[in-house]
Amino acid sequence: MKKISNKTKRKLRNRKKLKSVNINRYRVSITKSLNNISAQIIDDKQKKTLVSASSIEKEIKQKKIKKIEKSNLIGEILAKRAKEKNINEVYFDRGAYKYHGRVKLFAETLRKNGLKF
Numbered sequence: 458m459k460k461i462s463n464k465t466k467r468k469l470r471n472r473k474k475l476k477s478v479n480i481n482r483y484r485v486s487i488t489k490s491l492n493n494i495s496a497q498i499i500d501d502k503q504k505k506t507l508v509s510a511s512s513i514e515k516e517i518k519q520k521k522i523k524k525i526e527k528s529n530l531i532g533e534i535l536a537k538r539a540k541e542k543n544i545n546e547v548y549f550d551r552g553a554y555k556y557h558g559r560v561k562l563f564a565e566t567l568r569k570n571g572l573k574f
Contacts, residue, residue, distance in 0.1 A: 468553035476501070479548040483507060485535075485567065485574070486550045489559060494528050496535050496563065498544060508542055510535040528559040532566030539572060549574045 475484070484499045495511035512518065512527045522530070539547070549567075554560045568574070 464553040471552065472550060475548055475550055482574075483544060483547045484550050485547045485572075487552060487554065487560060487563060489528075489554060492524065494524070494531055494559060494563065496531060498535070498539055498547060507544065508535060508538045510538060525559060525562060528563040529566050532563045533570055536567050536570030536572050540570075545571070546573045 484501055485496060486499055487494070487496045489495075493512040495509065495513065497506045497509035499506050510531050512531055517527065517530060517534075539545075547567075549564055551560055551564075556564070564574075
C-alpha cells in the first residue's frame with residue numbers, strides 16, 4: 458500500500474469540500490512553482506479548461522517582474538479573459554497551497570477585477 462503525502466491529502470480534502478458546496482460554478486485552479494504561477498478556469502462537468510493564464514506566456518516572461526507582481530498580473534489577465542467568455546461566478550480551488558502570500562494576492566486580484574467567489 459502506497460503512502461499519500463500530506464500535500465496530496467490536503468489537496469484532495471480541499472477539493473472534496475469545494476465540489477460538494479459548489480455545484481453550478483466553474484473552478485479556478487492555481488498552480489505555482491518557485492518562479493512561476495499559472496491558473497485556469499475549469500468546467501468539471503465537461504472536464505475541460507475554459508480559460509487559462511500563465512507567467513510562462515511570452516508577453517509576461519519578457520517583462521522582468523517580481524513573483525508577487527506576476528501573481529497580480531496573472532489575476533488581472535485571467536479575470537479579463539473570463540469576462541470575455543461571460544464567466545462571472547467561480548469557486549477558488551487553492552489546491553495544496555495555503556491561502557497566503559502569492560495565492561491570497563491572486564485571489565484578491567480576481568475579486569477586484571469582477572469575478573465573484
